[in-house]
Amino acid sequence: MYTRILTSALFAGAAAGLIAALLQLVFVQPVLLHAELYESGELVHFGGTPVSAHPELPGFDLMRDSLSIVFTMLTYTGYTLVMVALMSMAEGRGAAINARTGLIWGIAGFIAFHLAPGFTLAPEVPGVAAADVGDRQVWWTATVATAGAAMWLIAFGGNKISYLIAVALLMAPHLIGAPEPDSFSGPVPTEIGALFAARAFGVGLAAWALVGTFAGYFWQTEGERAEASA
Secondary structure (H helix, E strand, O other): OHHHHHHHHHHHHHHHHHHHHHHHHHHHHHHHHHHHHHHOOOOOOOOOOOOOOOOOOOOOOHHHHHHHHHHHHHHHHHHHHHHHHHHHHHHHOOOOOOHHHHHHHHHHHHHHHHHHHHOOOOOOOOOOOOOOHHHHHHHHHHHHHHHHHHHHHHHHOOOHHHHHHHHHHHHHHHHHOOOOOOOOOOOOOHHHHHHHHHHHHHHHHHHHHHHHHHHHHHHHHHHHHHHHHO
16 A cells, blocks of 8 residues: 555655746746846836836756756645545445546645635745745735635535535635735736746646646556556
8 A cells, every 4th residue: 555655656756836836937036037137126117117028037957947847746745745644544444446436636735735824824936025925824824725725525524514514724824824024025027927827826736737737647547557466
């Protein structure tokens, strides 16, 4: 069982992480590099002089971008280990685990890790005003935990009370509220911040869909291989 979990998670996480890293390099990183020009003061958008929305950005950096790919693959492999372990528990309860159902697991993971915390604590570009990082980490962790529990209750609760508890868990962190900065300031145009948040959510959804699909596929494949060799 442990070998099956580890093998499925490594293959699925590495594959999904690699694709996610490439999507980030193409769609997310240019927005971050653009924001950094304002953070450093190289570009300034306040005043009467219009500023080009298409500045020349730094090109491919072998060391930086290669490390980004590696760390993204490691991150999603960690996520996949958690997902595959939960899949093994769900299969023990009679749930079918394959690539098709894995896609649903991936969407649930996106809701728990991206959409739920991002609903109140949106993805931020460099240079924007933000509350204390420790306070935000505590709120983010609590929100992910409650959203994950809510997803499990929706999937396996099977009664109205479970669904009501799930709704309450999803809403509670946002009713409490995320840590807010004392004042709003920042040199980065709001258009860049909005584009970054949109692309971060889009790439996140694609990445989690791949994580779930690959995890379901490799879990099913490894199970069939184990049965054939038994």
